[in-house]
Amino acid sequence: MMQRQRLYLATQNQHKIEEIKDLLGDLFDIHTVFELGLAVEIPETGNTLQENSMQKAAYIAEHFQVTCLSDDSGLEVNALGGRPGVYSARYAGEPKDDAANVRKLLVELAGISDRSARFVTVLTFHHQGKYISFEGEIQGQIARSPRGEHGFGYDPVFEPLGYDRTFAEMTLVEKNQLAHRARAMQKFKSFIDETGFFGDK
Numbered sequence: 001m002m003q004r005q006r007l008y009l010a011t012q013n014q015h016k017i018e019e020i021k022d023l024l025g026d027l028f029d030i031h032t033v034f035e036l037g038l039a040v041e042i043p044e045t046g047n048t049l050q051e052n053s054m055q056k057a058a059y060i061a062e063h064f065q066v067t068c069l070s071d072d073s074g075l076e077v078n079a080l081g082g083r084p085g086v087y088s089a090r091y092a093g094e095p096k097d098d099a100a101n102v103r104k105l106l107v108e109l110a111g112i113s114d115r116s117a118r119f120v121t122v123l124t125f126h127h128q129g130k131y132i133s134f135e136g137e138i139q140g141q142i143a144r145s146p147r148g149e150h151g152f153g154y155d156p157v158f159e160p161l162g163y164d165r166t167f168a169e170m171t172l173v174e175k176n177q178l179a180h181r182a183r184a185m186q187k188f189k190s191f192i193d194e195t196g197f198f199g200d201k
């Protein structure tokens, strides 16, 4: 077994960092962009999760020449035509505010019986100038009011299909067994495994 590859997480969201560290275990030597002295927000100006995921990975790759993994995620609500989608982080405006986003979502869905939605994550891995993306999704529905203290973002109002609890009523370990980010990560891990990416098998 060779020395573990150093991997920088191209995200500034502490909750994502926590989940991703749990999902990746000791497969990589994981570092954050805070250690690189990044002083600005990583730009995300794309029109799709895929574009933003790619943009975040490329920004860190080009500025710091490191192997990295980005995460762009969004909540797509059917009754809202897929919104907030790519605008999930700033749904209620600037600055990003999880509680305000949840409140706005519940207001927009007031009186609407179709609560179906999905969470999507696009991870993009960069290594030595090459990029590859992995998508994961989970179907569910939007609760009538927030429940639970765990997680972040829209977790208090998202009930995955087949469960009567929201993500915020699950521990990080439970959420990581079924959520969008975990599903995308499973594809990334299979890719690393199947390709013997770092030549250690």
Ligand code: ITT
Pocket: 010, 011, 012, 013, 016, 042, 044, 071, 072, 073, 074, 075, 088, 089, 090, 098, 101, 151, 152, 153, 154, 155, 167, 179, 181
């Ligand atoms: P980075 O760009 O630094 O990664 P961010 O929080 O801006 O951090 P996104 O652009 O992917 O990340 O924004 C996604 C939005 O969706 C944001 O409001 C999150 O709170 C929310 N979100 C992402 N993943 C989530 C999850 O697993 N559970 C609940 N909400 C989530």
